[in-house]
Amino acid sequence: MNGCTRGRGRSKKYWGEVIRQAMTQLQLTENMTLDRRLWRTRILKLEKFVTRMSFTKLENATSDFSEDYLVGNGMLGKVYKAILPNDWTLAIKKLNDWENLEDEFVSEITTLGGLRHRNLLPLIGFCVEREKRLLVYKYMHNGNLHEWLQSNEGKAKILDFRLRVKIALGIAKGLAWLHHVAEYSCLDSYKKDIYCFGVLLLELVTGKELHELTSSRNLFDHSPCLLDADKDLLGKGINDLILEILELACDCVKFFPNERPTMLEVYDKLKTISQGRNDD
Missing domain, CATH: 3.30.200.20 (Phosphorylase Kinase; domain 1)
Incomplete structure (x- = not known):
């Protein structure tokens, strides 16, 4: 009799575990179904944009x-x-x-x-x-900026100071519009955008890639000087403007995000530099 009682006890425990596992699996299935429905709804919303x-x-x-x-x-x-x-x-x-x-x-x-x-x-x-x-x-048929700056075919020499500033100014104008005029809700990305733009400025003025900038003399930790600039840009009466852009770029890549300028401030500064070049 005692053996039967123990058997019934084990049986109840066993079936209880089976039921518990079945309920868990059912809940997981329901959650996955809900996630798929939510994702499909999200995709349908995205299709309204593009x-x-x-x-x-x-x-x-x-x-x-x-x-x-x-x-x-x-x-x-x-x-x-x-x-x-x-x-x-x-x-x-x-x-x-x-x-x-x-x-x-x-x-x-x-x-x-x-x-x-x-x-x-x-x-x-x-x-x-x-x-x-x-x-x-x-698709932009003129290629990307990296190809022009790092080309072995002498393309970088075509990018004179005026053209490099024009490129930077156009990008800054688009980002400033995105940050300050458009209904752009991604506030967390503002300072990241500014950092990335600072890296772009450094690449434009130095002609070096990011991995080169972060090795040897580190522009991210030191004040810039004309030794950092692309040699093709120097000696043409614009050294002071080159230095201004290097300083602006270093402001954009400051370690603490709240120390970086706004994109509108960056655009205004670049516009002033551009006008200074046009006055020469």
Whole structure:
């Protein structure tokens, strides 16, 4: 009799555990279903901003994302040139670690998808498929700035001081509009944008890549001097203006975000420098 009692006790414990596990699995399934519904709803909202595009079509347009179509490689992902059957040329940014960049992915679509400014690269589509996250932009046929600054074909010499300031001024104008005029709600990214712009300024004036700037004499920790500038820019009566841009760039990359200028202040300063060059 005691054996039967113990058997019934074990049986109740066993079935209790089975029921508990079943309930847990049911809850997980319900949560996953809810997550999928929420994500589908989110995707539908994103489609109101820009067109959702097929992964297969984008894959075909880049020859399965071949290295031959690679035109850039940034912190967020690789950028490919895509040629569609109708001969449209697009730039496709394929995010590297999409799970950790989901918020940035959505923010990029909801922000740039609804904005149009002559100094901002238009976002025209996106792709969410097969655990891939892609952003589709208008392709710029003149290439990227890195190619011009780091080219072995002497392209950097074409980028004289006036043209480099014009490039920086155009980018600053677009960012200032985005930060201070457009309904841009991503406040946390403001100071990050300014930091990245400071790095861009340093690359423009020094002709060096980021890894070169952070080695040997570190511009991020020292006051700039003309020794840091691109030699092709020096000795043309504009050394004082070059130094002003270097100082502005170093302000933008200060370690503490609250010590960095606003994008509007950066734009105004660059505009003043540009006018100073035009007065020469």
